[in-house]
Amino acid sequence: MDKLTHLDATGAAQMVDVSAKADTVREAVAEGVIAMAPTVIAAIRAGDIRKGDVLGTARIAGIMAAKQTSALIPLCHPLPIASVSVDFEYLETGVRVETCVRTNGKTGVEMEALTAASVALLTIYDMAKALDKGMVIGPVRLLAKSGGKSGDWTAG
Amino acid sequence: MDKLTHLDATGAAQMVDVSAKADTVREAVAEGVIAMAPTVIAAIRAGDIRKGDVLGTARIAGIMAAKQTSALIPLCHPLPIASVSVDFEYLETGVRVETCVRTNGKTGVEMEALTAASVALLTIYDMAKALDKGMVIGPVRLLAKSGGKSGDWTAG
Amino acid sequence: MDKLTHLDATGAAQMVDVSAKADTVREAVAEGVIAMAPTVIAAIRAGDIRKGDVLGTARIAGIMAAKQTSALIPLCHPLPIASVSVDFEYLETGVRVETCVRTNGKTGVEMEALTAASVALLTIYDMAKALDKGMVIGPVRLLAKSGGKSGDWTAG
Amino acid sequence: MDKLTHLDATGAAQMVDVSAKADTVREAVAEGVIAMAPTVIAAIRAGDIRKGDVLGTARIAGIMAAKQTSALIPLCHPLPIASVSVDFEYLETGVRVETCVRTNGKTGVEMEALTAASVALLTIYDMAKALDKGMVIGPVRLLAKSGGKSGDWTAG
């Protein structure tokens, strides 16, 4: 599992061929966290941020970014995304995002779920950075995927 | 410092007006890490990844993402980006990216540096995920910014 | 018909899941109008506009915008657009556009047809605005849709 | 005022040259309306729409569209947008949007303000269309512009 045959002798980058794969329902769930000072969390909760409604804006940014994933990640396949959800939860030390993306396509949507989470967190950073430039993004990681030939996977 | 006046009574999202700000040279430096199993690091170093040259591809993805930042982050201003660099370093536990973005504009380039780092790390995930879906992205954070009226800032 | 069950308790925006829907041929027809002074209509007809051929340019803009619909409208699904047509008609009081979009996909193409019409009209405004900034866009509306589980619909 | 010299003999479309123009602060204000049944207005006000928070989503869509204007409108110049605001007002017969865009550039931002208004209204249509496909967009029009050599303009 920790080694894969090269597709060509030179190791050059390429989009792996998925034309022979079947269209099946595939789902991926990712999560991410942004850590910040308690005063910043309080300001976000109170809507007390100069740029406006933070989590509502970050949700839209995450959803729209999921649809741009194949334009951002060079070797990622374009997929007909069937749904995206982006949900937030306040932590004592920041904000947690959980994203879920579904498609009916030939490859998985792990990258779409991770991209949605990353861009949602970057948007929170952008909106709150006038208060605190020391916010830290991460961990961002895949929680689970299902569908496709390689089968289901859940984070340990 | 932990409170900002609302620009309107409703708290609606908006792009903050920068039309009266001066064009000055501004720079931002960000970093990020992706953690992975030693076998995956070894595969990346050996060029032993099915999708091809990992860090070279991630570098281009990061540079191109920096230029798309204002299209991804809803309230971020478009800026004439003057330079972007994306550098990698192997750690024992993964890969570290450091990005530096410079502009001659009316607002800072923190978001561009953070976006470049995030997308570079997402690209590494994409290229190595056939080996290990449990890779974790983060911490991603700003290291320093300079230029503009708000002055210089360095991570504590 | 005037009420829909919330998908979650918070009312947060999300892309509705269409992964279980069938791919069927769907079509939408939209129309729009831009009102302008008779002298401007005459200038457009005569090709007497500094920026060039107005309706030919607006047609291409509308077609290309239809393909960008899911990148512009946050909760709109990306669809494999199968055809777009954008046709114009001179009125005594301006120009009328009629668009028709077809797909073989899981959701309708109403938004694509409306977006094509809107961007075509905005392009006419752009090209003629040196003559008349008082041009008015609208009404823009759906004329008909067919295909999909919700069935056919025609404007009353 | 109702006639302009052709820039070339053939009437071919082209981007008008603005390289000799000065960078000045320019502002444009536009408005638009979407008409809908009272039950739909009530559903939007109550947050009773399956796709989520309607006006918050439409605001972000309008702001992001303003930044994409030069990619949508063929002969429109790219501009360093300095601010965008998108505000809504409930009418008895629908929703009214007012947009304001500012730049420090070589041409006006009328198209950015009109594009923001149009895409905000299209987003409202998208989110409420499960309740009412007969909603009508328009009039969408420029209310005022200021700055630049051609001077100020206000709708009559």
Next chain:
Amino acid sequence: MDKLTHLDATGAAQMVDVSAKADTVREAVAEGVIAMAPTVIAAIRAGDIRKGDVLGTARIAGIMAAKQTSALIPLCHPLPIASVSVDFEYLETGVRVETCVRTNGKTGVEMEALTAASVALLTIYDMAKALDKGMVIGPVRLLAKSGGKSGDWTAG
């Protein structure tokens, strides 16, 4: 073969309707050349270019451009691209690129293969232009296509 029925009386541009066509595996292979002085070829081979690794960057640019083809070419249909490869070969007089694109869709991928080749060559020009502005791109041409109702085709 040298004449086609007009779809409408006016000759207006439109996206041809492919909604009734079947999804089949389709492939296109294109090639292109950029001619340059021997000293420039030597600099590229030696990695002696100020902007960095030329062919690695051009490969990624070509792959990403293939995915943007329907956004660049007005009447081109969006397609679920299943694979893209971009390979280079040094000639005595320059560099040759060969691209191969595959899809499982309703129309061919000739434009995607040609666009990938063109953008890869433009990227080489960009990276080496500090050394030689007189580089010449072309010929760029289709070598072969297969799949779809119109059948296979190979350059004579």
Next chain:
Amino acid sequence: MDKLTHLDATGAAQMVDVSAKADTVREAVAEGVIAMAPTVIAAIRAGDIRKGDVLGTARIAGIMAAKQTSALIPLCHPLPIASVSVDFEYLETGVRVETCVRTNGKTGVEMEALTAASVALLTIYDMAKALDKGMVIGPVRLLAKSGGKSGDWTAG
């Protein structure tokens, strides 16, 4: 002239820093040719192409592509493009395009002029390919550039 100092020891790709350069008026002129059978030229002239008005569509595609250059070419700087023109001429053996791009910025617009020419020619190929898949694009080359510290340049 045939050697440039590496900016870093590793040869990694990067956007060259232009933040210290002055904004000056810069212009670039490029040309390109597409060769095709006489019957295809005749069909284009007669408007006898199923997809519609060929050169009008190709002109808009070229202009819009010029504005997307920095999104397509990885290390190319975003520039405030001040004008783009795309002109065509019938040859006995095909069609010739000449593009002219102007900016008031920190780097030249050679890539914008070459990209506009390439995409205009690709659009001609797309629209006429039902008649002739053997059309050949090129030579595409820079004719002249002016402005900037490196001074004027004209093709030999």
